[in-house]
Amino acid sequence: MSEHRQGPVRSEAARVAILEATARLFQIRGYEHLTMEGIAAEAGVGKQTIYRWWPSRAALVADCLLEGRLFSERFNFPNTGDIRTDLVSWLGNVFGILEEPAGELLWRSLIAAATENEAVGRRLYESLGIGSSLVPRLRAAVEASDLRADAPVEEIGEALMGALILRALSRLPTQPGSAERLVDAVLGDSSRR
Amino acid sequence: MSEHRQGPVRSEAARVAILEATARLFQIRGYEHLTMEGIAAEAGVGKQTIYRWWPSRAALVADCLLEGRLFSERFNFPNTGDIRTDLVSWLGNVFGILEEPAGELLWRSLIAAATENEAVGRRLYESLGIGSSLVPRLRAAVEASDLRADAPVEEIGEALMGALILRALSRLPTQPGSAERLVDAVLGDSSRR
Amino acid sequence: MSEHRQGPVRSEAARVAILEATARLFQIRGYEHLTMEGIAAEAGVGKQTIYRWWPSRAALVADCLLEGRLFSERFNFPNTGDIRTDLVSWLGNVFGILEEPAGELLWRSLIAAATENEAVGRRLYESLGIGSSLVPRLRAAVEASDLRADAPVEEIGEALMGALILRALSRLPTQPGSAERLVDAVLGDSSRR
Amino acid sequence: MSEHRQGPVRSEAARVAILEATARLFQIRGYEHLTMEGIAAEAGVGKQTIYRWWPSRAALVADCLLEGRLFSERFNFPNTGDIRTDLVSWLGNVFGILEEPAGELLWRSLIAAATENEAVGRRLYESLGIGSSLVPRLRAAVEASDLRADAPVEEIGEALMGALILRALSRLPTQPGSAERLVDAVLGDSSRR
DNA sequence: TTTTAACCGAGACGGTACGTCTTGTCTTATA
DNA sequence: TATAAGACAAGACGTACCGTCTCGGTTAAAA
Incomplete structure (x- = not known):
């Protein structure tokens, strides 16, 4: 009676790379110039991997905020x-x-x-x-x-x-x-x- | 020594139509979905006529604000x-x-x-x-x-x-x-x- | 000094399900819209199970042809x-x-x-x-x-x-x-x- | 009683560049590897300019054929x-x-x-x-x-x-x-x- | 009987290309 | 000469699949 899903588990490396890229670009270029393609490229990740876990760039920023990646x-x-x-x-x-x-x-x-x-x-x-x-x-x-x-x-x-x-x-x-x-x-x- | 320019002068009708279209779309769809193309179409105006007088959609909104077209x-x-x-x-x-x-x-x-x-x-x-x-x-x-x-x-x-x-x-x-x-x-x- | 492999043998059920799914989708949607992911889903099979035995969708079609699954x-x-x-x-x-x-x-x-x-x-x-x-x-x-x-x-x-x-x-x-x-x-x- | 459309006319330079790029890539890489993005890049043209006039890469090939760009x-x-x-x-x-x-x-x-x-x-x-x-x-x-x-x-x-x-x-x-x-x-x- | 290698389903991953949308500029014909 | 219309190069959007890989679970021959 297992509750466990089959298949590969979410990649923590990808998650972190994406949030780091988001925070970096957000701080350098600002929200206006923050793009999903830019984040994917910066993180070395496929766009689909971002869309799989976050619905929008705003949600990415929200997660960065939650993890304290934006405030010094x-x-x-x-x-x-x-x-x-x-x-x-x-x-x-x-x-x-x-x-x-x-x-x-x-x-x-x-x-x-x-x-x-x-x-x-x-x-x-x-x-x-x-x-x-x-x-x-x-x-x-x-x-x-x-x-x-x-x-x-x-x-x-x-x-x-x-x-x-x-x-x-x-x-x-x-x-x-x-x-x-x-x-x-x-x-x-x-x-x- | 006239100060008057030759040729047709800026069309007041176009100016008003553009600001009205901006205010209308801004209120209905929100700033996020406000586009220059949408405004031009709504106002029945060429895009260039907008760009000739305003540098960005934000400037349009600023003018709407100034003319009291947004606040009731x-x-x-x-x-x-x-x-x-x-x-x-x-x-x-x-x-x-x-x-x-x-x-x-x-x-x-x-x-x-x-x-x-x-x-x-x-x-x-x-x-x-x-x-x-x-x-x-x-x-x-x-x-x-x-x-x-x-x-x-x-x-x-x-x-x-x-x-x-x-x-x-x-x-x-x-x-x-x-x-x-x-x-x-x-x-x-x-x-x- | 046996030459026998260890482990389970190729699943005939999976093989047949894949070819049947291929033939079905090929006939309904055409080759242009035939996709590996679609076949895997239709057959209830993992993608890797297909790639393990066939290198491409064309190879699947070739096998369907060989087994007479396409011609009436x-x-x-x-x-x-x-x-x-x-x-x-x-x-x-x-x-x-x-x-x-x-x-x-x-x-x-x-x-x-x-x-x-x-x-x-x-x-x-x-x-x-x-x-x-x-x-x-x-x-x-x-x-x-x-x-x-x-x-x-x-x-x-x-x-x-x-x-x-x-x-x-x-x-x-x-x-x-x-x-x-x-x-x-x-x-x-x-x-x- | 004019029948003339306003606005710029279709760019012959773009049309020719697109068909030339299509013919070139078609001959070098084959139809399988012919992509709209590749053609646009090769022709130095925006993708929209292609989609404005041709619905698909096959239509491009058809036009190349019609203009004798494929057969020697x-x-x-x-x-x-x-x-x-x-x-x-x-x-x-x-x-x-x-x-x-x-x-x-x-x-x-x-x-x-x-x-x-x-x-x-x-x-x-x-x-x-x-x-x-x-x-x-x-x-x-x-x-x-x-x-x-x-x-x-x-x-x-x-x-x-x-x-x-x-x-x-x-x-x-x-x-x-x-x-x-x-x-x-x-x-x-x-x-x- | 235990080990173990290969199979299976599921599906996440880095990518490529899709077809659409919008941007800001440029071009044409009209008024 | 300002305008409406709209073509243009550029590039981001969100989606669909690609082929590879990684899981946990399941056989079945070998040890």
């Missing part, structure tokens, strides 16, 4: 103990990344991929803030009584990340003090100074 | 006198639009177009909030002393619009009370209740 | 005693088959297979005329002194079969009396009327 | 005055071509193309014998009373060409004297020696 540790959230300092420093850092050409390309490409694919959107949402570092850090601040107990941490997280996305889309240069004012706006009376 | 009055900002009520009502309204298939398509399509084209991004930023209704209304609230004089109105606007964009990308269902909490978060101690 | 008895040569009558009747019969869609498909498919594969060509040559019924019947007519002793029986056979093939390739409708004239042409002064 | 003058029919001599010499000549690798490939490729495409079949039939040189020569022989007035010239032509095709398919080596015997068979009592 530069997006990590600091933890100095003071939530306001951490937020300002993280935000300033990300603003900085946005002003590098490569960072801007990556960021806009991720948004473009998210418009095409639900999973990319969700994973972007999770891996970049709400699910991973930002909101948990806010929750910890609530625990530590650095923020009011009823502070709307999810909405604060969304407002901050959303502002980052908007900044990327509008391509406006970051104004000095912008990070501080944004943190002030969203933290507002939630903080107990 | 449903995005207009209310003005009841109370800034908090207005914000919550507007936000709830836009969340509602996001939950309709057509609204979601339009919204995501605009974001997609913005990732490709700076002008679309800027105009989205301006026409949807910062430049037009939202931020001016916030400034008015400052004038009327409904908000603190030093409230970071631009950052508040960015945070709200950004949250909307993030919501569209993550495709998460809107939680009850979300609009209120978001307004609370961004208004915070800026409001003088 | 409708191609059999009659024997009334009069060689001229027999030839005219057989030729008319085959012309008739050529005017049915299925017959035309089969005939053209066989020619197509023969262009790719020597064995198919040879077996077509043998099984359809020269080797089996037509030429032996001509030889018998020589024996019976119905034809001159030095009649070029092989060439007569080739001329007749060749005319059939040409007719299939040109797709011209058969003219009335064509069979008779063809027999007159090739028998010519070989017959002793 | 080696297939021309001699005219010494004696029909039997001419037939034997022409047949021997073609048998000779069949024994060269390039000639065999060309010949088999033409047959393969004819199995796929009616127009190729018809043009092969016409350009190679019945329509052009062989049958007219036979008719001339009838005129000159070298053949009986009621000789079935079409059937004689078909029988000869068919024998050539069969010879190509069976790949049997030509026997000495074969051309003579074949001519004897088909001319038979039609000739007035």
Whole structure:
């Protein structure tokens, strides 16, 4: 009474080669110029092998996101103990990344991929803030009584990340003090100074 | 010393037909399926006539945005006198639009177009909030002393619009009370209740 | 010091299933649409089982030909005693088959297979005329002194079969009396009327 | 009341380049290895330009045939005055071509193309014998009373060409004297020696 | 009786070519 | 001379098969 399928098993080497090629090309050329043929060639793989396991290039990007192949540790959230300092420093850092050409390309490409694919959107949402570092850090601040107990941490997280996305889309240069004012706006009376 | 060019002048009829076709197809099919050939056919116009005046489909969308061919009055900002009520009502309204298939398509399509084209991004930023209704209304609230004089109105606007964009990308269902909490978060101690 | 191989012996069931599937698909879809994958699926067999025993689809067709899985008895040569009558009747019969869609498909498919594969060509040559019924019947007519002793029986056979093939390739409708004239042409002064 | 279409006219340069590339590749590689992509690359043309004017590679071959891009003058029919001599010499000549690798490939490729495409079949039939040189020569022989007035010239032509095709398919080596015997068979009592 | 080599089905793999679609440029005839 | 129409070179799309290979399972002769 076996549940096992007959035949060859999925090739892990091919899977990894495809995701690596995807991440590499995504970062260099951007989502707009990412093609299935390019990925197949870069990975040394037949196109059918990609289509067998992923329905679209957006799904490939979603998997890269899930496996952490697109974000560097530069997006990590600091933890100095003071939530306001951490937020300002993280935000300033990300603003900085946005002003590098490569960072801007990556960021806009991720948004473009998210418009095409639900999973990319969700994973972007999770891996970049709400699910991973930002909101948990806010929750910890609530625990530590650095923020009011009823502070709307999810909405604060969304407002901050959303502002980052908007900044990327509008391509406006970051104004000095912008990070501080944004943190002030969203933290507002939630903080107990 | 005339400044007038010889020969036929740019056809206004063609210009309008092209923008109308763009807006129509954009709303029905989404940015992803918007093609230059489709627009030319829909407008009854040669492709070259489009390329002569616009460099890309994103530029067409930017012009549609500029001429108000994409937004309905449903995005207009209310003005009841109370800034908090207005914000919550507007936000709830836009969340509602996001939950309709057509609204979601339009919204995501605009974001997609913005990732490709700076002008679309800027105009989205301006026409949807910062430049037009939202931020001016916030400034008015400052004038009327409904908000603190030093409230970071631009950052508040960015945070709200950004949250909307993030919501569209993550495709998460809107939680009850979300609009209120978001307004609370961004208004915070800026409001003088 | 045995010469016997270890392991199971070739599966007759698989062999028959493959040839049956080949013949079935060849007759229904034609040689052009005959694929190894289609045969494997139709036969319920792994592709490797086919490739283990046959190098190409043409080789499969050659084996079908050899085992008589493609020709019906409708191609059999009659024997009334009069060689001229027999030839005219057989030729008319085959012309008739050529005017049915299925017959035309089969005939053209066989020619197509023969262009790719020597064995198919040879077996077509043998099984359809020269080797089996037509030429032996001509030889018998020589024996019976119905034809001159030095009649070029092989060439007569080739001329007749060749005319059939040409007719299939040109797709011209058969003219009335064509069979008779063809027999007159090739028998010519070989017959002793 | 104009009947003229707007827009650019079909490019003669592209048409010729495509047919030349087709003929070249057909002769070198054979019909089996003739691909649309290969032709497009060889001709320096987009694939769409081929598909715009021809539905299939067989149609391309048919046009090459029609424009005489595939046959050399080696297939021309001699005219010494004696029909039997001419037939034997022409047949021997073609048998000779069949024994060269390039000639065999060309010949088999033409047959393969004819199995796929009616127009190729018809043009092969016409350009190679019945329509052009062989049958007219036979008719001339009838005129000159070298053949009986009621000789079935079409059937004689078909029988000869068919024998050539069969010879190509069976790949049997030509026997000495074969051309003579074949001519004897088909001319038979039609000739007035 | 155990080993073991070859068979079997299934199907993943790197490829090639398919026929379609769209891009941005170029060409023609019309207005 | 701007336009509508549309041909052009280029190249990506997603699909179909190719022929090879890799699995787990199954025989049946050899050890």
